[in-house]
Amino acid sequence: MSAVLPEQHFALTAHAAVAAPDFAPDYDQRACRALMRGGSKTFFAASLLLPARVRAPASALYAFCRLADDEIDLGSDPQRAMAGLHRRLDHVYAGRPQPIDADHALAAVVHRFAIPRAMLDALLDGFVWDTQGRRYETLEDVHAYGARVAGAVGAMMALVMGTRDSAALARACELGVAMQLTNIARDVGEDARNGRLYLPRAWLREAGIDPDAWLAAPRFDAALGSVVQRLLDAAELLYRRSEQGICALPRDCRPAICAARLVYAEIGRQIERNGLDSVSQRAVVSGQRKLALIARASAAVLKPASVQRPSPAALPAVQYLVDAARLDAPNSELPADIERVGRVGWVIELFERQMTQQRGLR
Numbered sequence: 001m002s003a004v005l006p007e008q009h010f011a012l013t014a015h016a017a018v019a020a021p022d023f024a025p026d027y028d029q030r031a032c033r034a035l036m037r038g039g040s041k042t043f044f045a046a047s048l049l050l051p052a053r054v055r056a057p058a059s060a061l062y063a064f065c066r067l068a069d070d071e072i073d074l075g076s077d078p079q080r081a082m083a084g085l086h087r088r089l090d091h092v093y094a095g096r097p098q099p100i101d102a103d104h105a106l107a108a109v110v111h112r113f114a115i116p117r118a119m120l121d122a123l124l125d126g127f128v129w130d131t132q133g134r135r136y137e138t139l140e141d142v143h144a145y146g147a148r149v150a151g152a153v154g155a156m157m158a159l160v161m162g163t164r165d166s167a168a169l170a171r172a173c174e175l176g177v178a179m180q181l182t183n184i185a186r187d188v189g190e191d192a193r194n195g196r197l198y199l200p201r202a203w204l205r206e207a208g209i210d211p212d213a214w215l216a217a218p219r220f221d222a223a224l225g226s227v228v229q230r231l232l233d234a235a236e237l238l239y240r241r242s243e244q245g246i247c248a249l250p251r252d253c254r255p256a257i258c259a260a261r262l263v264y265a266e267i268g269r270q271i272e273r274n275g276l277d278s279v280s281q282r283a284v285v286s287g288q289r290k291l292a293l294i295a296r297a298s299a300a301v302l303k304p305a306s307v308q309r310p311s312p313a314a315l316p317a318v319q320y321l322v323d324a325a326r327l328d329a330p331n332s333e334l335p336a337d338i339e340r341v342g343r344v345g346w347v348i349e350l351f352e353r354q355m356t357q358q359r360g361l362r
Contacts, residue, residue, distance in 0.1 A: 024294075039087070041352070051253065054253060054256075057109040059105075060109045063102040064103065067102050068123070069127055072085070072128060072131060078127075078131040079128075082124060086121075089120055092106050093117055094183050113159050113160050115156055115159055119155055119321060119324060120152070122147065122151075122320075123153070126148030126149035127149070129145060129148070133195070133196075136199075137201050137202055137232060138202050141317060143177055143317035143318075146181060147173060147176075150180040151321055152176070153176050154172040154174075154176030154178075155173050155325060157246075157257075159242065162250055166325075167244075167245070167248070169321070170313075173321050173322065174238045174249060174315050175237055175260070175261060177315065178235045178239045179264045182267050183278070184198040185231045185232050185278060186267055186283050188278040192215055195215070197211060197215050197225055199211075199231065200227075203230055207224070208341045220276075220279035224276075224279070226276075229276055232268045232272065232349055236265070245263065254297075255297045255299075256297075258297035259298075262293040262294075263294070267285055
């Protein structure tokens, strides 16, 4: 991946709530981008276009999320790590970031794009939920988890792209939740071997499975497969809802998000082709198939806007994120696009690495 050019960096705008932080863009962005080099090679090499105005701030968001995840999930005292991260965010939002590359880059992004603090707090909450062994009884409980660890990412990405419309933000959050549901369906066995269960426990009992007994000795059978299928069906409903939101994005941003949607939905199809067994095997989409889907997504930029249908109400679990964006909306509009050429593979990686690493699947 080529380095970000100095002229491609974003600047702080007049709607920042506080004085602009002391931000060294070349150094900070190189450090943030370096955190992304060890991810999925296929996503890293993907060839869709992404505007540079999104590429740089998205890498800053990724860097902070990645480091925050590691501090909470890998440290010996998650609550202490959480308190430290909240103090770091206090400094970021005060315009005085601590001398950490990721914090300096994040400070520039949150003030430049008016990212509500509630979105980053939600992300940290989701990380802590993982360390607490939280139990997810219903699909709505799983939605609440997905809203924090993935919906918040979708919302922040939408803001960076210049979208503050409530309906579009709801669809962005829901796309993140759908992708998280796909991750859960794919990683049932791996999660169980790490002592974690994200499938709705009520669904397991309805299928005749005792959740705690199964977690102690995970195995695949037709009953478990029926639960995995239900989760994939729930994800598919949200993927379909997201299409309206993708059409509402700026035209130059649609291919990247469409690619993320298609690749993750295809993981679900692969799980189905594997007989819904995600205990003894992990569904993998071939590189050739990923690239075909990414090529298909590139056509989204040429597709005319579809006739607008009435927008459904936001998923209850993500409504507070949508409300936060509305309450923190800036008074001035974002500047015009500055550059329209870039690589988008790592944008999908942003979702994949964020949602996989925060669940301890290293």
